[in-house]
Each structure stands twice: as C-alpha cells, then as structure tokens.
Amino acid sequence: MEKQKSIVSLLKAKQDTILQEWEKEQFSAGKFRADLISPDELKQQMRDFWDSLLKALGQEERVDLSDEGWKPVRSLLTELSKSRAKLGFTPSETALFVFSLKKPIFQLIQDTFQNDPARLQKELWDLNTLLDSLGLFTTETYIRSKEEIIRRQQEEMLELSTPVVKIWEQIVAVPLIGTLDSARTQTVMENLLQEIVAASATVAIIDITGVPTVDTLVAQHLIKTVSAARLMGAECIISGIRPQIAQTMIHLGVSFQDITTKATLAEAIKYGLSQVGYRISKME
Amino acid sequence: MEQIPILKLGKFLLVTIQVDMHDQLALRLQDELTNRIVKENAKGVLIDISALEIVDSFIGRTLANIAAMARILDAETVVVGMQPAVAITMVELGLSLPGVRTALNVERGMEILSSLVQVDSDAPPPA
Amino acid sequence: MLLLRRDSFPLQSSDDIVKARQIVRTWAAELGFKLVDQTKIVTASSELARNAYDHGKGGIMIIEAIEDGDRKGLRLTFQDQGPGIPDIEQALKDGYSTSGGLGLGLGGAKRLVNEFHIESTVGKGTTVRIVKWV
Numbered sequence: 001m002e003k004q005k006s007i008v009s010l011l012k013a014k015q016d017t018i019l020q021e022w023e024k025e026q027f028s029a030g031k032f033r034a035d036l037i038s039p040d041e042l043k044q045q046m047r048d049f050w051d052s053l054l055k056a057l058g059q060e061e062r063v064d065l066s067d068e069g070w071k072p073v074r075s076l077l078t079e080l081s082k083s084r085a086k087l088g089f090t091p092s093e094t095a096l097f098v099f100s101l102k103k104p105i106f107q108l109i110q111d112t113f114q115n116d117p118a119r120l121q122k123e124l125w126d127l128n129t130l131l132d133s134l135g136l137f138t139t140e141t142y143i144r145s146k147e148e149i150i151r152r153q154q155e156e157m158l159e160l161s162t163p164v165v166k167i168w169e170q171i172v173a174v175p176l177i178g179t180l181d182s183a184r185t186q187t188v189m190e191n192l193l194q195e196i197v198a199a200s201a202t203v204a205i206i207d208i209t210g211v212p213t214v215d216t217l218v219a220q221h222l223i224k225t226v227s228a229a230r231l232m233g234a235e236c237i238i239s240g241i242r243p244q245i246a247q248t249m250i251h252l253g254v255s256f257q258d259i260t261t262k263a264t265l266a267e268a269i270k271y272g273l274s275q276v277g278y279r280i281s282k283m284e
Numbered sequence: 285m286e287q288i289p290i291l292k293l294g295k296f297l298l299v300t301i302q303v304d305m306h307d308q309l310a311l312r313l314q315d316e317l318t319n320r321i322v323k324e325n326a327k328g329v330l331i332d333i334s335a336l337e338i339v340d341s342f343i344g345r346t347l348a349n350i351a352a353m354a355r356i357l358d359a360e361t362v363v364v365g366m367q368p369a370v371a372i373t374m375v376e377l378g379l380s381l382p383g384v385r386t387a388l389n390v391e392r393g394m395e396i397l398s399s400l401v402q403v404d405s406d407a408p409p410p411a
Numbered sequence: 412m413l414l415l416r417r418d419s420f421p422l423q424s425s426d427d428i429v430k431a432r433q434i435v436r437t438w439a440a441e442l443g444f445k446l447v448d449q450t451k452i453v454t455a456s457s458e459l460a461r462n463a464y465d466h467g468k469g470g471i472m473i474i475e476a477i478e479d480g481d482r483k484g485l486r487l488t489f490q491d492q493g494p495g496i497p498d499i500e501q502a503l504k505d506g507y508s509t510s511g512g513l514g515l516g517l518g519g520a521k522r523l524v525n526e527f528h529i530e531s532t533v534g535k536g537t538t539v540r541i542v543k544w545v
Contacts, residue, residue: 189372190368190372193368193371193372194368196368196388197367197368197388200388200389200392201388202388202392224372224375224376227375227380228368228371228372228374228375229371230380230386231366231370231371231374231375231380231381231386232366232367232368232371232386232388233364233366233386233387233388233389233392233393234388
C-alpha cells in the first residue's frame with residue numbers, strides 16, 4: 001500500500017511532463033487520425049483517462065481490472081474503444097491510446113530509480129503489466145463492439161431483404177433476391193406465414209427470380225414453407241424458377257410435386273387471382 | 285367432467301378448442317363429435333384450433349381420425365386457424381394431416397364447407 | 412457448461428404431460444426463445460413425455476436451464492423404467508410405432524431440437540436427453 005501510494009504521488013508530481021510526452025506520442029506523425037478525431041477531443045480523453053487511472057491506482061492495493069476500484073477506468077476505456085470501433089479506427093490505433101503512455105512513464109521510473117536496480121525492475125514490471133492489461137482490454141472491447149455491429153447488420157439485412165407485399169385482397173407475395181442460406185430462408189418462411197395470417201391471404205407467392213442458385217437445403221425449406229402454409233389453409237405458389245435452377249433441382253433429385261409452380265411472377269399473380277375469383281382482362 | 289363444447293350452426297358443427305388438451309380429452313372429443321354428427325345429421329365439421337399452442341403427433345392423429353370418421357358419416361371436416369409457429373413445427377415433426385381440409389379462419393372454413401355441401405345438394409337425386 | 416436452474420417433474424398421468432408442456436413453455440419463454448422455437452421444444456417435450464408415460468409406464472422429466480459461453484439453452488431429460496427399446500435405430504425411423512400411432516415421436520422430436528441423445532437398456536428403461544439453444 002505504502003509503495004503504491006509513492007508511485008501514485010510520483011506520477012501525480014510529474015503529471016505535466018508525462019502528459020506532455022504522452023501527447024507528443026499521440027500526435028506524432030502517422031499515429032494521429034486527424035480525419036477521425038479532433039485534437040481537443042483526444043486531449044480530453046487523455047486527461048479523463050489519466051485522472052481515473054491515478055484515482056484507481058491510489059484506491060486499489062492490487063492491480064486487478066475486475067476490482068470495483070477499476071470500474072471507472074474500465075467504463076472509460078469501454079466507451080473509448082466502442083466509439084473508435086464505430087468511427088473506423090484500426091485495433092492497433094485503438095490500443096495505442098494506452099500503449100503510447102509506456103514511453104513517458106517508463107522514462108520517469110528509470111530516471112527516479114536509476115540507483116536502485118531492484119526497485120527499478122519491480123516498478124517497471126508492475127507498470128508494464130498494468131498498461132498491457134489495459135491495452136488488451138481496449139482491444140477486446142474493440143473487437144466485441146465490432147462483432148456487435150456485424151451481428152446487428154446481419155439482423156437488419158435479414159429483415160430488410162424479405163419484404164412481404166400484398167398483391168391483392170387475399171394474395172401476398174415475397175420476392176426473394178440474392179443467395180439464400182438456411183437462416184434467411186427460415187426468416188422468410190416465418191415472415192410469410194405471419195403475413196398470411198395478418199392479411200387473411202389464401203394465396204401466397206414466393207418469387208425466386210432473383211435467386212441465383214437453389215441447393216437441396218434451400219429447396220427443402222421452400223417445400224416446408226409450402227407445407228406449413230397448406231396446414232394453415234393457404235396455397236403457396238413458387239414462381240420465377242429459372243431454367244438452370246429447374247435443371248439443378250432435377251439433378252439433385254428435389255421434386256416440387258404437389259406444389260404449384262409458375263415460370264414468371266406475372267403467371268403466378270394471374271393464377272392467384274383466378275383462385276380467389278378474379279380475372280385479368282383487357283379493356284375494350 | 286371436462287368437456288369441449290360442440291356448437292350447432294345450421295348443417296354444420298363448430299368446435300373451438302380453447303384448452304391445452306390432454307390425450308383423454310382429445311379422444312373424448314373424437315367420440316362426442318362422431319355421435320353428434322349422426323344425431324344432428326351434420327354435413328360438415330369446423331374445428332377451430334387458433335388457440336392451440338402446439339399440435340403434436342397425438343393431437344395431429346386425432347384430427348386426422350376425426351376427419352376420416354366424419355367422411356364415413358358423410359360430413360366434411362375443415363380445421364381452421366392454425367398458428368404459423370404450430371404449422372412450422374408440425375412440418376418439421378413430419379406431420380401433414382393428409383385428408384384434412386384447412387382454412388385460415390372460421391369464416392373461410394364456413395365458405396369451404398358451404399361450397400362443398402352446395403355441390404352435393406346440386407347433384408341430381410338418384411333415379 | 413453452466414447450470415443455471417434445475418427442476419424435475421413426475422410423468423405419471425396424461426395430465427402430467429400437459430403440465431410438462433406448460434413448464435417447458437414457461438422456462439423457454441423466460442430464457443428468451445422465439446415463439447417458433449418455443450413451440451418446437453414444447454412439441455418435442457410433449458412427444459417424449461408421452462413416450463415415457465405410455466411405453467415407459469411413467470417416469471420423470473428433468474428440466475435444466477444451461478449456459479455455454481454466450482449462449483443459453485434448455486436441456487430436458489426424460490427417464491423411465493419401462494421395457495426399453497431393443498433397436499434404437501429402428502425406433503428413430505419415421506413410421507415406427509409400437510402403439511399404433513403415427514410413429515413420429517422419437518424421430519420427430521429429434522428434428523425439433525439441436526442435440527438429441529438416447530440410451531436404452533432392455534428390461535431397465537430408457538433415457539432421452541435433448542438440448543435446444545436459444
């Protein structure tokens with residue numbers, strides 16, 4: 001405890017020098033991203049981090065980031081890493097925020113304890129361990145928030161890419177575009193069935209004109225959707241099957257027997273309308 | 285004793301399943317429904333399962349049996365209101381209710397029954 | 412793998428099958444399963460609870476909420492002291508039935524969950540364990 005305090009007071013006493021040196025590091029050529037952050041903002045972040053670091057060092061006997069006293073430092077670094085991940089900083093640039101503090105601090109320790117090699121080594125080791133763990137923490141948080149961004153975008157894409165549209169009273173359609181994987185096909189299936197209930201539709205059209213390939217798994221999902229719709233009391237039509245897809249399906253041994261298929265969306269709509277009692281005809 | 289009410293609507297019978305059925309109750313429904321078809325001379329049966337949270341193989345088989353028995357007794361069966369989640373699960377389970385007609389809701393089910401029975405009564409009487 | 416919560420229930424009457432379904436539904440909803448997945452695990456539990464009750468002459472269901480890394484799941488174990496299944500592979504095939512049913516119980520339940528494990532000893536009983544991840 002005693003020793004810890006002395007380091008804290010040493011850091012506090014020399015904080016102007018350290019901050020100046022640290023700033024030099026941060027703003028040195030090739031490191032400062034002027035395109036992503038303003039100098040004032042960066043200086044504020046450095047100042048906040050420094051203050052919370054000193055406070056935590058003064059409070060906690062052990063340097064264990066999971067301790068309560070380190071919470072402010074952790075949440076500060078979490079905020080920083082998250083915002084940097086969003087802004088487009090690289091992971092190294094983000095970690096550098098902490099690592100660039102090493103040089104000024106080590107310099108200070110070296111100058112202070114140069115006549116006491118044992119103490120020098122001990123303090124260097126302790127501070128090195130601390131800064132490493134803080135740097136790693138930023139990297140971890142950075143990666144986690146990137147993953148979070150990817151996950152959210154995937155979800156948004158799933159939602160966006162499967163709009164169910166109402167064609168006419170009792171007829172809904174879902175135009176599928178792009179490659180279908182299992183997760184997406186499942187979302188389509190659930191959305192379509194929900195929409196059948198919401199619109200009291202008796203005919204549902206799945207148009208796969210925009211789907212480049214259909215493998216066995218996707219074909220199975222389509223067949224399951226048709227069966228589920230049938231159990232609910234709606235007829236499902238698959239339209240827009242391109243010649244290549246028809247060929248692959250036969251080669252794969254997937255049969256769409258018992259399922260109404262139409263070559264084009266227009267044909268499917270015409271068929272659907274006739275199922276619910278309408279006819280398309282040309283005006284005189 | 286627990287019972288599922290069977291309503292008479294003209295030539296048709298309407299059953300609304302609103303409880304999580306245990307197996308005996310499902311079998312009892314099968315018994316009572318076939319009895320009522322004969323007693324009321326019903327031409328159609330509507331089974332509303334919109335409140336059912338699952339249809340497992342036992343309930344699925346009971347529904348299929350009811351439809352098959354009703355057909356022998358000259359009545360058509362329409363199962364209406366199956367929830368999407370239930371339908372998806374049934375397909376995954378491998379149940380397809382062969383021989384059972386389905387409709388989105390009671391109204392549509394009624395239309396189907398009416399059109400089926402209409403066709404029957406339009407047919408010329410046997411010579 | 413972390414065990415968050417555990418409970419067990421008897422399967423001694425057809426009312427118990429209904430209760431088992433309701434308990435599985437409640438736990439699945441609390442763990443955050445989507446409606447479709449809730450329906451799948453409840454349906455699977457209904458099949459397996461009925462198997463334990465009908466063929467196993469009664470048994471128990473153990474329900475456990477588990478956590479593995481950042482995913483949560485539901486693990487259900489159905490145990491009975493019935494006659495056991497001589498040929499498990501055969502029993503998992505669709506259409507296999509000893510009770511005059513549709514024979515979709517075991518194979519169907521397997522398709523509704525992520526993990527399926529069955530152990531059976533003739534004369535001793537059967538244990539089926541399933542896991543579904545949120």
